[in-house]
Amino acid sequence: MMSVSPSVEEITIRELLEAYQTGTTTVRAVVEEYLRRIEMLDRSGPSLNSIVAVSDSALARADELDRELAESGQLAGPLHGVVVAVKDNIDTVDMDTTCGSEALKGHRPEKDAVAVARLRDAGAVIIAKTTLPDFASSWFSYSSVSGETLNPHRLSHDPGGSSSGSAAAVAANLATVALGTDCGGSVRLPASFCNLVGVRSTPGVVPRTGTGFLVEFQDTVGPLARTVEDAVAVFDVIAGYDEGDAFSVSATMSRPPRGYQTSLGDRSIAGTRIGLVTNALGDESDARCREVNTLARRAAADMRAAGAEVVEVEIPDLDTHLADTSQYVACSRHDIDLYLTQRPTLSHLRVADIVESGRYHPELDLLEAVSAGPEDPESDPDYTGRYVARDKFTRTILNVMERHDLDALTYPTTRVPAPSNDERQEWTVLTFPTNTLIASQALLPSVTVPAGFTVDEVPVGVELVGRPHREADLFRWAAGYERASQHRRAPEL
Numbered sequence: 001m002m003s004v005s006p007s008v009e010e011i012t013i014r015e016l017l018e019a020y021q022t023g024t025t026t027v028r029a030v031v032e033e034y035l036r037r038i039e040m041l042d043r044s045g046p047s048l049n050s051i052v053a054v055s056d057s058a059l060a061r062a063d064e065l066d067r068e069l070a071e072s073g074q075l076a077g078p079l080h081g082v083v084v085a086v087k088d089n090i091d092t093v094d095m096d097t098t099c100g101s102e103a104l105k106g107h108r109p110e111k112d113a114v115a116v117a118r119l120r121d122a123g124a125v126i127i128a129k130t131t132l133p134d135f136a137s138s139w140f141s142y143s144s145v146s147g148e149t150l151n152p153h154r155l156s157h158d159p160g161g162s163s164s165g166s167a168a169a170v171a172a173n174l175a176t177v178a179l180g181t182d183c184g185g186s187v188r189l190p191a192s193f194c195n196l197v198g199v200r201s202t203p204g205v206v207p208r209t210g211t212g213f214l215v216e217f218q219d220t221v222g223p224l225a226r227t228v229e230d231a232v233a234v235f236d237v238i239a240g241y242d243e244g245d246a247f248s249v250s251a252t253m254s255r256p257p258r259g260y261q262t263s264l265g266d267r268s269i270a271g272t273r274i275g276l277v278t279n280a281l282g283d284e285s286d287a288r289c290r291e292v293n294t295l296a297r298r299a300a301a302d303m304r305a306a307g308a309e310v311v312e313v314e315i316p317d318l319d320t321h322l323a324d325t326s327q328y329v330a331c332s333r334h335d336i337d338l339y340l341t342q343r344p345t346l347s348h349l350r351v352a353d354i355v356e357s358g359r360y361h362p363e364l365d366l367l368e369a370v371s372a373g374p375e376d377p378e379s380d381p382d383y384t385g386r387y388v389a390r391d392k393f394t395r396t397i398l399n400v401m402e403r404h405d406l407d408a409l410t411y412p413t414t415r416v417p418a419p420s421n422d423e424r425q426e427w428t429v430l431t432f433p434t435n436t437l438i439a440s441q442a443l444l445p446s447v448t449v450p451a452g453f454t455v456d457e458v459p460v461g462v463e464l465v466g467r468p469h470r471e472a473d474l475f476r477w478a479a480g481y482e483r484a485s486q487h488r489r490a491p492e493l
Contacts, residue, residue, distance in 0.1 A: 008033045009173045010490050013082050013230045016176060020069060020081050027062040027081035031125055034083050035059075038128065038174050041152075046493050048150045050159075050168035052088050053095045053129040061125050077123035079237055084119055085175035087166045088129040088145075089136055089212035090221065092116055099212045099339075100132040100162075102144040103359045107345055113210025114245070115179060115221050115238040122237040127175055130165025134360045135336050135351065136186055136214055137367040138162060139432050140424050144361045148421075152491040153195055154458050157418045160190030166224050167194040171491060177225045177234050183214040184328070185413075185436020187222045188448040192413035192461030195488055197231045197478070198224050198448040200439060202468045204250030206235070207242035212339045214332045214370075217247065218440055226488055228449065228479040229264065235471070236260045254469040263472035269480030270307025274464070275406040276300045279314045280435045282415030289415050289433075291454045296412040299451045299462045299485065303410070306484035308477075313404055315397055318438070324389040325441040326430070330380040332370040366429035394442040398467065408477055409465040411435050413448045417458040439465045447478040450487035 008030060011019075019025045035054065042048045068076050075081075086092060089099040091109035098104040111117075116126060131146040141149040141164035151159040152172040159168040163180025167190030170178045180187040182200040191198025199222040206221045213219035221238065225231035236259050241251045256263045281296060282289025300310045315321070336351045354360060355371035374380045401409065415433035419426070427433075439446035444465050451462040464481065466474040482488075 008037070010226060011176065012227055013079070013176060013233045016082060017075060017080060020075065027065045027125065028059060030081060031058050031062040031083060031127065034127055034175060041172055041493055042169070042174060046150065046155055048152060048168050048172055049146060050130055050149050050165035050172070050174065051085070051128045052098070052131050052146050052165065055094050055127055057094045058125050058127045065123060065125070075123060077121065078233065079119060080123035082124045083127050083176045084124045085128045085130050085166055085169045085178040086116060086126055087132055087163050087178070087180045089132060089181060090116060090179055091210040092126060092129065094126070095129045097129070098145050099135050100143040100145050101134045101354060101360065103349060103354045104346060105145065107343070109210070109343070111210070114207045114242045116210070118238050119234070128169070130163070130169055130178060132162045132164055134364055134367055136162035136181060136183065136212065137364050137370065138429055139189055139434060140363070142361040142363040144359065151193060151418055152493060154418065154456070157420050157458055158193065158424055160193035160418060162186040163190045163224060167191055167196055170194070170196055170224050170226060172493060173490065177223055177230050180222060180224050181211055181213065181219060182222050182440070183219045184440045185434050187224060188413055188436045188446060188461070188463060189434055191224050191448045193418035193459060195450045195459035196224050196226060197228050197450070197482070198222065199231050199235055200446045201235070201239065201471050202250050202254060202445045203443055204245065204247030205254045205469070205471065206238050207245040207248040209242050209244035213335055215327050216331070216335050218327065218443065228447070228475060228482050229261070232260050232264060232475050250469065254471055256472040260472055260475055264476050264479050267476060267479040267483050268307065269303060269477050269484070272308045272407045272477055273405055274303055274308050274310045275313040275401065275404055275409045276310055277315055277409050277411040278312050279318050280411035280438065282433060286416070288417060292412045292415060292417060292460055295452045295460045296462055299481070300410065302485045303481055306480055311404060313400055313406070315400055315438070321389070321393040321396065322437050322441060325386055325393050327383070327386055328366060329369050329373045330383045330386065331377045333373040334375060334377050336370070337375070390441060390443070394444070397442050397444065401467070407466070408474065410462055412451070413461040413463050417454050417460055435463065439463065444468060445471050445474055447474055449478050449482050451485070452487045
């Protein structure tokens, strides 16, 4: 068997494709190496517990790709042999999809989610499904299917949720990249906690057909990766209109003519004006917040050193806007039930019945609140008012950007670092001090990029937030900051 060279550890998509083209390695060898690492690090050793299922067809797909390359001399697509892990609320025909709920164990979808189908068409190998809390309902990794997932950088700390397993798997080099879903921050928060890049697009730019969600108009599908370039390579493939998702008309307003990767250009942020949102910083009297604030200000300094102009701004009434635009309790019971009823083998299930029967992880306070919410969001007397408040929130943020002539905003992804497993009990889901809700509830695109580590070696990320449908610009600025700072590093496992 051909050995894997270069090593899959920290390998980028560009390096992987070059290795295939030059004959340095094969897709089979790469997939076998990832499978070995899953066995060594996820199922034994530190037992990260990030993988809930491994595909039986991954090696057969690898062999098929190797034959195609040998016969044609051409890669099968832009993600030829790129090994992808997929969050377990995104449908796959070759592996069960449980949404992290024991009530859905054994559910095998009839077809792939659109994002997964597009990855396969681009040559990717889907190697595994990854853990998440039941129905993506927590910032932490609790799940009735898988228990708890560990953070590869600090095993005693949570990897973040709800894309817990996707983040832990990519951070630990168990896959090249991964897919997650992000409603309130479920891609970006675990990316921050696990020293990764995480992307949330304007809702609809990546179709959600075949995925579970908490709030239909707010949910997104996005990549988790070790570099901005890798995240954008995946995004380029999965973004685009799909008639199965009415919201994906948003993609027709976003996609640059030559693609997102080409739009990265020279990865420069020189001349960019960025607003550091000071009222998104945490309480300086809390040592945990103070460390995060220090790293966020250092990130601003790195951006200035790379040629950006960074000014301090505030979003007026920020915390009030976040409270007034929260729709999880109003919408999520309906939207989870919609996912269930659309699947013949699950159509008898309802989330309220699942919770009432105790078939969920007991730490999931939001799921309990959701199950007691209205069956029809419009029957909630606050639903329409919150919808109107969301539009006002978006205008407030965009007016701040216009008033200060800003290209983007920045702030720490969360106001505290990844908590230890003991610290998690300090918060409910709706009281955890995450800034990811800002872009989510204003329906704005956002990218999280590693910003360094606390003194205890816990990763911290910062977000860059842009205007609706301006993902291409946002990716370029995120890549520019990444190049100027270089805070990604492999965990020691």
